[in-house]
Amino acid sequence: MSEFAKLWAEIAPIGRAGSGGYLRFALTEPELTLRDWFRAQAALRDMTVTDDGNGNLFAWRGEPWAPGTVLTGSHFDSVPHGGGYDGPLGIVSAFLAVDRVPRDRRIGIAAFVEEEGGRFGVPCLGSRLLTGVIDPDRAAALTDRDGISFGAALGARPAGARKEIGQIAAVVELHIEQGRALETPVGVASAIWPHGRWRMDFTGIGDHAGTTRMTDRHDPMLTFAHTVLTADQEARLAGAHATMGRVQVEPNATNAIPSLVRGWLDARAADTATLDRLVGSVVEKATERAARDGTTLAMTAESVSGEVAFDTALAERLSALLKDAPILPTGAGHDAGVLSAHVPTAMLFVRNPTGVSHSPAEHASDDDCEAGIEALATVLEELT
């Protein structure tokens, strides 16, 4: 059994659901168990563990935040029934890469909190807090589906921006690729598409499904359905991505016309102008349809991220170090994208043969994961 396979097996059962996917929401029991595992791994390597007061955990070789430290790592949390690689691969690989780098190098390994936004709705919440791009009070007030706030789950008001981030020499996050574009074991990121999440509240009039004449209805499910199809069509026309994969209905009863249908639009495009046009067009058509259905639409931007272009010189240097590993963009958001506005930042991708992610079927081969660790070790040694 390879070193990777051995360490991977330690965390594989934690938070695994009957679906084969994971329920590892931020600051819930499985994620807290993974944090304990993180502390134990750090202890085995004589690394100091610190917490930044925002829910982000760090293991340090050398003094915490020492100038010139290279930061790696990723996140433990999953989307509901997501795969096991998205996040944890970057942390497991970091510990194994550190083992292969001379002991005098200054390296930090991060476990960022709430990267997926799967519990509190704002992705990359931990890195946004650390870099000061989200207000700590706003973050503290975010609630999960049970009404528990991020502040309550954390047990404190988040500390917010830490100026020490400016002392970090570079950030390198290793992550499983989430499309099928990478055809070698390891690649280097060029950019993250601009992307965002918008909550769309379609409000109508709740009524009896059996007795209300079709012409008397104000059914927000119709407006929602039309918007789902519009978002799909407009994204295809724009060469962009749009998804409405989450919905909440009130009262959600078979024999009742809903009073409210709340849908979330996830949209991404290669550039900000295309993304803006796409979202604008979806809203325009949804609003037109709402007028026909006698419903109303209220739109809330929950998180919008501009395009992230990673440090080009750094990406090229990494590619050269890794025998001309391919350089490619991604449609997925990452903590590295948030950090890139503050620190020279790069990402390494490990091949995903099917491209499937955010699903129990997400997979990377042990050999490719081993190649990822080797690449990360090479990069950490070179940059420190």
Added chain:
Amino acid sequence: MSEFAKLWAEIAPIGRAGSGGYLRFALTEPELTLRDWFRAQAALRDMTVTDDGNGNLFAWRGEPWAPGTVLTGSHFDSVPHGGGYDGPLGIVSAFLAVDRVPRDRRIGIAAFVEEEGGRFGVPCLGSRLLTGVIDPDRAAALTDRDGISFGAALGARPAGARKEIGQIAAVVELHIEQGRALETPVGVASAIWPHGRWRMDFTGIGDHAGTTRMTDRHDPMLTFAHTVLTADQEARLAGAHATMGRVQVEPNATNAIPSLVRGWLDARAADTATLDRLVGSVVEKATERAARDGTTLAMTAESVSGEVAFDTALAERLSALLKDAPILPTGAGHDAGVLSAHVPTAMLFVRNPTGVSHSPAEHASDDDCEAGIEALATVLEELT
């Protein structure tokens, strides 16, 4: 304060949600509280209370199931956030009507269990069990959203058909009207439209919303959305009713293409042929769309009820007794519809000025409710 308003106020707070609507699901705490109230009302009137082993409760003036008894009453359970009148009005009115009828008359008041199907999915479950049109083992195995079975909630295997129902002289259920068709305080039912509930499981492939190319997707939300719009269009063309007001999504995450979208179709029409054509057409178009989306559709009929024509002679007699009260059909299912196959059955409707039902906004005026009680007392006295 009228007698009606006084008695109504006793139950108004039970199970009321912040929405102003009710969460009175069968055999949950609020509905059990209403059953205690039912027993107390029966005791005040020296009525004997029995249980038929199916979860249906009866209060009897005279011997239980005595030949020639007229049965009235309705149900306590609500749809999620439904109004307070749908069901309970028939029970409250029954107690007050009994007070106005000579004491020697044989009258039964029923509180049927799970009329809405809001907890276990099959509407009129109690009257279906009582009349033997659903198998007790099938009923026992029905589960609610938390996986609790009807058998477990009842605390026993349902007793099933009771032959004593054949000894009942007539059934008269009083109910709030659920459309705007009734323009006088009280009306009499002619028929219930044939109707049914079908569960539609749209299965696709779960994947990452950010990184999966539009052309690589198998997104079941698209098939669902297309089916919602199709059901609406086809119902309008057929002069029928179709609603998709309930949906469940897996994993239901903003940044994940769903693996499964489960929607429920509620369809009703004036005759069975129209209903069959409507549902057939929706399935055909949903299946075509599924082929385009690379998804699959599995359809399950959860409950289908043929047309119910109430006893015409009885309806005409009641209308005449009530000063030519109008006779009208309804799109809503009722326990009286199930019972009508076994006992001469009639329904009285109380005017609903807005027609809104299955919503917190459902309302009838106290004066109309008082007129309903008076009409029910007249009918009970005449029929016994």
